Amino acid sequence: MQADGEFDLIARYFKRPSPGRMLGVGDDCALMPLSAGCELAVSTDMLVEGRHFLTDADPESLGHKALAVNLSDLAAMGARPLACTLALSLPVVNHAWLEAFSAGFHALARESQCPLVGGDTTRSESGVVLSITVLGEVRRTHALRRDAARVGDDVWVSGTLGAADLALRLVLGRLPPDPERLRATRPALDRPTPRLKLGRYLAGVAHAAIDVSDGLLQDFGHILKASHCGADLWLDALPAHPALADLDESLRREILLAGGDAYELCFTARPLWREQIEVLGRQLGVPVARVGTLVRGQDLRVLDGAGQVVPVAYRGFDHFSEPCGDIA
């Protein structure tokens, strides 16, 4: 018979050997050294059943995604991962689920050199809740802060936009069934790739960066607000995922500008870095698209191919301002 106690679960699914200079799972705190000249980068993101993932989500992919969305924040700061912690609340003990979830989690942890060094495990009264904290390091003064953008900077976006949001709409039945499009977009929703290498190489080159979790306009808007800048974004330059082709144009725009779950980097850099950034993208095999420019003021304008302002009535994902949000 399998032992189901809290400590058995931790030992079986989460305790793994940690690198020699670290103290990992098993003590009151984890311990790890920091490299000279670096500062600590820390970020936490939760994933809640029904809100960030569906109850029948594939557990291996969920393990990957839970860590990936957190690593994406380290990438957006230009930080190198050091370690992570996992707080997990489970309604029941399901060994097949835990086996697959922990395999997905540890596989990405290994690949990103971000070992799981601690956490907490409890029973939940309603659904699975995950909270992950990632710890990273970044060379002092090199971090890609949201408040570091400058007027005149180019605006860049990595990868492509829109696939994950399109997949989610198809999965939730908000668009008519389209198996072909779902097949092309589902990996982006279920298994995002954190742009860790790109972020690290941009540290010290780019000014500001953010990862696109809630939608491009909303997330890029955080950079503008923090940096006291405005911007022009060129709609035609945005790197739309090919599966967005042939969609109704207003839906295509909405998904491109406000679709969540993308986990691409949006960053700003001086024009003199253009060529190096393009070379970097090619070397890393990560497309980088120059999509706009920072201007004085505070307005974020989206311009069409003719230079006309495109009216935009949406911003992006917000946990507390959805039509069904039930705030007391």
Ligand SMILES: Nc1ncnc2c1ncn2[C@@H]1O[C@H](COP(=O)(O)OP(=O)(O)O)[C@@H](O)[C@H]1O
């Ligand atoms: N409950 C909280 N307590 C303290 N800080 C929080 C809390 N929730 C969010 N934050 C902080 O607010 C900022 C914005 O959070 P968020 O929009 O979730 O960023 P991200 O998209 O990078 O995850 C971050 O600095 C985050 O650490």
Ligand SMILES: Cc1ncc(C[n+]2csc(CCOP(=O)(O)OP(=O)(O)O)c2C)c(N)n1
């Ligand atoms: C079942 C389900 N419903 C809705 C979404 C869409 N969604 C949920 S949270 C979110 C935004 C990102 O999550 P958040 O908690 O805001 O992360 P952060 O911005 O803090 O990184 C999106 C697009 C989803 N991925 N899965």
Ligand SMILES: [Mg+2]
């Ligand atoms: Mg967050």
